[in-house]
Amino acid sequence: MFDFSSIADGFALLFSAWGPWALIVPGLVIGLVFGVIPGLQTSMAMAMFLPITFTMDFLSAILFLTSIFTGGMFGGGITAILMNIPGTSSAVATTFDGYPMTRKGLHNEALGLSLGASCIGAVIGYTILLLLIKPLTGVVLSMGPTEMFVIILWGLTLISTLSGGYMIRSLLIGVVGLLVGTIGMSSNGVIRGTFGNPNLLDGVAIIPAMIGMFAASELFSLPKAGAKASNALQAINMGGVFRGAIHSIKYPGTIVRGGIMGTVIGAVPGIGSSVANLVSYGSAKRRSKDPDSFGKGNPNGVVASEAANSSSEGGSMVSLFALGIPGGAGTAVLLAAFNVHNVTGGPRFMADQADVIYAIILANIAQAFLLLFVGLLLLPVLATIVRVPRSILGPSVLVVATFGCFGITGDLTGPITLVVFSAIGWVLRKYRYSVAAAVIGMMLGGMAESELLRSYQISGGNFSYVLGRPITLGLLALLIGSLIAPYVIARIRKSRAKA
Amino acid sequence: MDNKDWLKRMDWWHVIVILVISAAICLYLVDSINASSRVGNLVLILPASILGLGLCLLTLAGIVREAIRGPSEDVKVSTPVAGESDQRGVDSSVDSPDEHSTVFERARPLVMLALFAVYVLMIPYLGMDGSSALFLAAALIVNGERRLIFILGYSIIFAAVATYIFKSILPYPLHTLFI
Numbered sequence: 001m002f003d004f005s006s007i008a009d010g011f012a013l014l015f016s017a018w019g020p021w022a023l024i025v026p027g028l029v030i031g032l033v034f035g036v037i038p039g040l041q042t043s044m045a046m047a048m049f050l051p052i053t054f055t056m057d058f059l060s061a062i063l064f065l066t067s068i069f070t071g072g073m074f075g076g077g078i079t080a081i082l083m084n085i086p087g088t089s090s091a092v093a094t095t096f097d098g099y100p101m102t103r104k105g106l107h108n109e110a111l112g113l114s115l116g117a118s119c120i121g122a123v124i125g126y127t128i129l130l131l132l133i134k135p136l137t138g139v140v141l142s143m144g145p146t147e148m149f150v151i152i153l154w155g156l157t158l159i160s161t162l163s164g165g166y167m168i169r170s171l172l173i174g175v176v177g178l179l180v181g182t183i184g185m186s187s188n189g190v191i192r193g194t195f196g197n198p199n200l201l202d203g204v205a206i207i208p209a210m211i212g213m214f215a216a217s218e219l220f221s222l223p224k225a226g227a228k229a230s231n232a233l234q235a236i237n238m239g240g241v242f243r244g245a246i247h248s249i250k251y252p253g254t255i256v257r258g259g260i261m262g263t264v265i266g267a268v269p270g271i272g273s274s275v276a277n278l279v280s281y282g283s284a285k286r287r288s289k290d291p292d293s294f295g296k297g298n299p300n301g302v303v304a305s306e307a308a309n310s311s312s313e314g315g316s317m318v319s320l321f322a323l324g325i326p327g328g329a330g331t332a333v334l335l336a337a338f339n340v341h342n343v344t345g346g347p348r349f350m351a352d353q354a355d356v357i358y359a360i361i362l363a364n365i366a367q368a369f370l371l372l373f374v375g376l377l378l379l380p381v382l383a384t385i386v387r388v389p390r391s392i393l394g395p396s397v398l399v400v401a402t403f404g405c406f407g408i409t410g411d412l413t414g415p416i417t418l419v420v421f422s423a424i425g426w427v428l429r430k431y432r433y434s435v436a437a438a439v440i441g442m443m444l445g446g447m448a449e450s451e452l453l454r455s456y457q458i459s460g461g462n463f464s465y466v467l468g469r470p471i472t473l474g475l476l477a478l479l480i481g482s483l484i485a486p487y488v489i490a491r492i493r494k495s496r497a498k499a
Numbered sequence: 500m501d502n503k504d505w506l507k508r509m510d511w512w513h514v515i516v517i518l519v520i521s522a523a524i525c526l527y528l529v530d531s532i533n534a535s536s537r538v539g540n541l542v543l544i545l546p547a548s549i550l551g552l553g554l555c556l557l558t559l560a561g562i563v564r565e566a567i568r569g570p571s572e573d574v575k576v577s578t579p580v581a582g583e584s585d586q587r588g589v590d591s592s593v594d595s596p597d598e599h600s601t602v603f604e605r606a607r608p609l610v611m612l613a614l615f616a617v618y619v620l621m622i623p624y625l626g627m628d629g630s631s632a633l634f635l636a637a638a639l640i641v642n643g644e645r646r647l648i649f650i651l652g653y654s655i656i657f658a659a660v661a662t663y664i665f666k667s668i669l670p671y672p673l674h675t676l677f678i
Binding site: 052055166168169171172175176178179182183186188190191192193195216219220221391392394395396398399400402403404406407410411412415416418419422423426427431445448449452453456461 | 523539544550554557558607608618631638657661668670
C-alpha cells in the first residue's frame with residue numbers, strides 16, 4: 001500500500017528548499033480572507049491568485065494554491081458560526097448548530113471546535129489519499145485512451161447531473177465547453193474556430209476565461225452591504241477558541257466518520273464539499289442518542305460539518321492526480337496550474353512523478369497543522385474583514401483580476417477574454433447553467449479529442465473494439481446510470497409524495 | 500394555470516440565449532468542416548455538435564413546457580456544485596433583492612458588466628492606472644457610495660498601488676499613464 005521509496009523522495013523534495021514552505025502561510029491567509037467574506041468563494045481566490053504562481057516552480061505553485069483551498073474551507077465556517085451566514089457553500093451545515101452556539105454565548109468554543117475539526121478533517125482526507133495513491137496508480141495505468149475518453153464524459157456527466165440547477169442545461173453547457181476547448185490549431189495542424197483571430201490559434205486563453213466565469217461573473221451581483229457587526233464579532237477570545245479546538249478531540253467518532261465521508265464524497269466529480277458537510281451533518285444527527293438537540297447548538301453538528309468539508313479537499317485530489325480530471329472549481333484551477341507548468345495529471349504523472357505527488361500530500365498534511373495556528377491568530381482580524389462593504393470589495397477584486405489576466409497573456413487578450421467570459425458566466429448563472437461544467441468542459445476538450453482520436457486509430461473505426469474492453473463497458477454503464485438515476489429518483493420521490 | 504397566455508409567460512431572453520448557443524455551435528461546425536472534413540478533425544466536433552444541438556432543442560422544449568404547464572420536468576437538483584457559490588444558501592440571508600428593489604438595483608449587474616467592458620477597452624488610451632482608477636470610482640458610485648472624498652481617495656490609491664505592484668512583478672511592459 002505504501003511506496004516507501006517515493007515517500008522518502010517526497011520528503012527529500014519537500015525539505016530541499018524552504019521556498020514552498022514560505023508560501024503556505026500567505027496561501028492560508030488568502031483562503032481564510034476569501035472564505036470568510038460571504039459571496040467570495042475559495043475557488044475564486046485560487047483563480048485570482050493563479051497568475052502569481054507562473055513564476056514559481058510546480059511544487060511551490062501547487063502548495064500555494066492548496067493552502068488557499070485549505071484556508072478557505074475553515075474561513076467559510078467563521079461567519080456561519082458568528083452570523084448564521086455561510087461564507088462559502090461548503091459551510092451551510094455549520095450554521096445549523098454553530099449559530100445557536102453563538103446565541104448561547106459559546107461562539108469561542110464553536111469556532112475552536114470548527115478549527116480543530118477542520119484541521120483533523122484535512123489530515124484524514126490527505127492521509128486517505130496517501131494510502132490510495134499506490135493502488136490507484138496500478139489501476140489507472142491499465143487504462144487506455146478509450147477508458148480515458150469515457151471517464152472524461154462520465155466526469156462531465158456527473159458534474160452536470162449532481163450540480164445545482166437543471167440537468168439538461170448543465171449537460172448542454174458541458175458539451176459547449178468541450179467544443180470551446182477544441183478551438184484553435186488541432187494536433188493535426190488544422191485550424192478551427194479562430195475566424196482569422198491569431199490570438200485564438202492556441203485556443204481560448206483558459207485562465208482568464210476561468211477567472212471570468214468563476215469569479216468576475218459573480219462579483220457583478222454581489223450585494224452592497226457588508227456584514228453587520230454583532231457583539232460576537234467583537235468578543236473573540238483566543239483562549240476560549242484554543243480550548244474549543246482542544247475539545248474537538250472529544251468527538252473522535254464524529255470527526256473520523258465526517259472525515260471519511262468528506263473524502264469519499266469529495267472524490268466524486270461535481271459534488272464535493274458543498275454536499276459533504278450536509279451528508280456528514282445528517283449522519284451525525286441520525287447516529288446521535290439525542291437528535292432533537294441538533295439545530296439547537298449541539299457541538300457534534302459543527303464538528304461533523306467542518307470535518308467533512310475539510311477532508312473533501314483530499315478526496316477531490318484523487319481524480320485530479322489519477323486521471324487529470326478536476327471534480328470541481330477548486331481542482332479545475334489546480335489543473336490549470338498543472339497545464340501552466342507543463343504537467344499532465346493522470347497515469348503517467350502518477351507513475352513517473354510519485355515523489356512530487358507524495359511531497360504535495362505530505363505538505364498538505366503539514367498545512368492542516370499550520371492552519372490551527374494561523375486560524376487561531378487571525379480570527380480577530382478576520383472578524384473585522386467581514387465588515388468591509390462588498391460594494392468596495394467587488395470592484396477592487398475585478399481590478400486585481402484584470403491586472404492578473406494581463407499578466408497571463410502579456411497583452412489585452414487576457415483582459416478581453418476576462419470580460420467576454422465574465423459576461424457569459426453571468427448569463428449562465430442567471431439561467432441556472434452549471435458554470436463548473438462549462439469550465440471543466442473547456443479544460444478537457446483538447447484531451448477528450450486526442451483520447452477519442454487515439455481510440456479511433458487503435459480500433460480502426462470498428463465499434464466492436466469497445467465490446468472487447470470490459471472496463472470501458474463498465475464505465476459506459478456508469479455513465480448511462482448517472483444520466484438515468486436523477487430521473488428515476490425524481491419519479492420515486494414524486495410517487496412517494498403522492499402516496 | 501391559464502394556458503392561453505403561455506406566449507406571454509415564455510422566457511424570451513432565455514430563448515435568445517439558446518438560439519445564440521445553437522448558432523455558435525452551427526458556425527463552429529461549419530468552420531471545422533471547411534477547415535478539414537477528415538475524421539481526425541471531426542472525430543469529436545461532429546458528434547459533440549449534434550449532441551449540443553439536440554440538447555438545445557430539449558432545453559427549448561423545457562422552456563416552452565414551463566410556459567405552458569408551469570415548472571419544467573428537467574431534473575432540478577437542490578445541491579450546489581463543488582466550488583460554486585449557492586446564492587440561495589450563501590447570500591440570500593444577507594440582503595437579497597426583494598420585491599421592493601428598484602429597477603436600477605435589478606439592472607446593477609448589467610451596469611457593472613458594461614462598466615467593466617468599458618474599463619478594459621479604455622486601457623490602451625488611459626493606461627492600466629488611469630482606467631482602473633476611473634472604473635473603481637464609477638463602480639463605487641454605481642454601488643451606492645456617495646462620499647466624494649472617499650471615492651476619489653480610494654480609487655486613486657488602490658489603482659496606484661495595484662499598478663505599482665503588478666508593474667514590479669510582471670515580466671511584460673504594463674501600459675500606464677502616470678506610474
